[in-house]
Amino acid sequence: MTIVPPAVAHSRTALPIAARATGPYIYDDDGNDYLDGSSGVLNVNVGHSHPAVLRAVEKQLRQLTFVHRSQFRNQQAVELTSRLLRIVPGAAAVEYTNSGSEANECALRLAFACQHRRGAARRTVILSEQPSYHGMTAAALSITGSPGKRDPSVEPLLGPTGERVLVRPKPGRRRATHEEWATALLAAGPSKVAAVVVEPLGGASSGASPIDAETMQWLRRETRNHGIVLIADEVMSGFGRTGKWWAGDHSNIAPDILTSGKGLTGGYTSLAVTVVAESIAAAIGEPLGPIALGHTMSANPLACATANAVLDVIEGEQLLGNAATAGERLAAALTTLCERFPDLLSDQSGIGLMRALHIDPGQPADTNKRILAAAKVNGLVLCASGIDPTTQSVLVAPPLNSTPEVIDELAVRLARTLTAITESRA
Numbered sequence: 386m387t388i389v390p391p392a393v394a395h396s397r398t399a400l401p402i403a404a405r406a407t408g409p410y411i412y413d414d415d416g417n418d419y420l421d422g423s424s425g426v427l428n429v430n431v432g433h434s435h436p437a438v439l440r441a442v443e444k445q446l447r448q449l450t451f452v453h454r455s456q457f458r459n460q461q462a463v464e465l466t467s468r469l470l471r472i473v474p475g476a477a478a479v480e481y482t483n484s485g486s487e488a489n490e491c492a493l494r495l496a497f498a499c500q501h502r503r504g505a506a507r508r509t510v511i512l513s514e515q516p517s518y519h520g521m522t523a524a525a526l527s528i529t530g531s532p533g534k535r536d537p538s539v540e541p542l543l544g545p546t547g548e549r550v551l552v553r554p555k556p557g558r559r560r561a562t563h564e565e566w567a568t569a570l571l572a573a574g575p576s577k578v579a580a581v582v583v584e585p586l587g588g589a590s591s592g593a594s595p596i597d598a599e600t601m602q603w604l605r606r607e608t609r610n611h612g613i614v615l616i617a618d619e620v621m622s623g624f625g626r627t628g629k630w631w632a633g634d635h636s637n638i639a640p641d642i643l644t645s646g647k648g649l650t651g652g653y654t655s656l657a658v659t660v661v662a663e664s665i666a667a668a669i670g671e672p673l674g675p676i677a678l679g680h681t682m683s684a685n686p687l688a689c690a691t692a693n694a695v696l697d698v699i700e701g702e703q704l705l706g707n708a709a710t711a712g713e714r715l716a717a718a719l720t721t722l723c724e725r726f727p728d729l730l731s732d733q734s735g736i737g738l739m740r741a742l743h744i745d746p747g748q749p750a751d752t753n754k755r756i757l758a759a760a761k762v763n764g765l766v767l768c769a770s771g772i773d774p775t776t777q778s779v780l781v782a783p784p785l786n787s788t789p790e791v792i793d794e795l796a797v798r799l800a801r802t803l804t805a806i807t808e809s810r811a
Contacts, residue, residue: 401761406433409784409791411766419761422795423768424784427588427621427739430648431698432784438653441694442687450687454674461689468696469660472630474639477663480677481656481684485620486520488644488657489582491677493524495642495661496580496614498676499668505612508579512569514561515551516590516772519582519618528582531590531772559594559734559776560587563603570607580614586632586736588621592743592770592778593735601636608641614665616642620657621739624648625699625785628709628737635736641665648785651695656688704785711787712737718796719781726803739782742799746774752806753779759805765798 401413409432411419424430431438445461452459462481470476480495482488493511500508513519515530526534527543530551535543543549552569554561570578581604587594608615622632623645629635631643642665646657661673669676682688699705712735719733719742729752731743744752753769756779760767771777783795 408432408434409787417764419764419766420791420795420798421766421783422760422799423766423780423782424648425652426647426768427626427780427782428647428650429652430624430626430785431651431695431702431704432786433652435651435698437698437701438651438691438694441690441697442653445687445690448686451682451685453681454684459684459686459689461686461693462684465684465689465692465696468693469658473643473660474631474634475662476643476660477666478661478673480659480661480673482646482659482678483655483657483680483682484520485618485644485646485657486522486525487678487680488620488646488659489519489525489528489616489618490522491659492582492616492642492644493528493580494676494678495659495665495669495673496616499614499665500579502668502670503612505576505579508577508613509548510550510573510578511548511580511582512550512552512566512573512578513582514584515553516559516587516776517582517584517618518588518590519584520620529590533772557775559591560596561600562597563600566600566604567607570611575611575613578611578613580616581608582616582618584618584622584632585636586619586622586627586739588739589768589770589780590772591776592741593739593780593782594741594776595632595635595734595736598636601633601638605638605640614642615640616644619643619645621647622736624696625705625708626737626739626782628705628712630705632736632739649695650688650691651698653695654688654691655682656684656692699785702786707787708737708785711783711785711789711792712740714789714792715740715781715783715795718792718799722796722800722803725800726807729803729807733781734778735782738785738787739780741770741778741780744771744774744777744779746777748774748777750774750777753777756802756806760799760802763798763801763805765795765802767799
């Protein structure tokens, strides 16, 4: 590998230009290689330029790239829907969008429609968590517990603030427990709450911090008892990232609505899904499409063919099991780095191949961004995460087909990165 000297790297005003990518590596136009330690932004789940996915995309390009769902069905969407209904617990229907933001927007629409059809139109409150990230479209942003995403200029788009309740953990904790959720639910009034939205495994806001199984099971029980729709945002954590299809599987719960995207098409094209349980579909009692979002490109044949190819790779190469095994190796490596750099790092968290290194709360607020810059110099791509000193972190999430050698190389480049950070402060 050709290493760009730090002085040269920091003098650049622009990002390097990516020229090509294969497997877990990206190459810039100067010939430098970068290990993709964050799978893009946790979407390149089967690596770059996977031959099987490229073949499927090329084949579909030559056959059919677009028909609108109001004019035709397409076989790729039919097949993909059937597969999703098999792998999502309790699923009865699938709505397609183009991004995770849109998938969560769709989920909120369906939750309100469900409550309206049940005769509970006065249920207008949504409970979500801080920290959390659910998207940048208006409704999705309104339930996002990430202050940095909420520019004051967009507040008029987000609706009455009293209708969106953010559940906050106790100081020093990264995720709320069932006690905090119970307090918020009681304060809002269970009969006024339409939906609870939760990330079973936190992403960019909390640094791959999982909600504990007891809290997740409590939320499932209480929402069912009170007629509240439980929405699980698995946009980042879904499709095998945690060693199971869904992060919620680790708590043995099935939500009423599940949203996901990113890894579904492996970074090869855009597609996201909102998967609805039978109880919600039955309550609405009519085709969901007119209530959900109607984007032009939703469920187009090319995107669905890509998703089917990615799922073929995940299943055929047994990548759920590999994510679990490689995740254990990665966790051990990250724990060792925490022990090696105790003044810089506090601990590591996550499940499977969705993990994070947490910055010591006493470090400056921009430490995670400094690590990202140093990592780039050392041929490693990572993602910053966190919204405050408790959650400031760096996401480490290589592709699901990472080999032991890739995990070890990632750890070497990360160690060089952390050494550079500590030496620059000496």
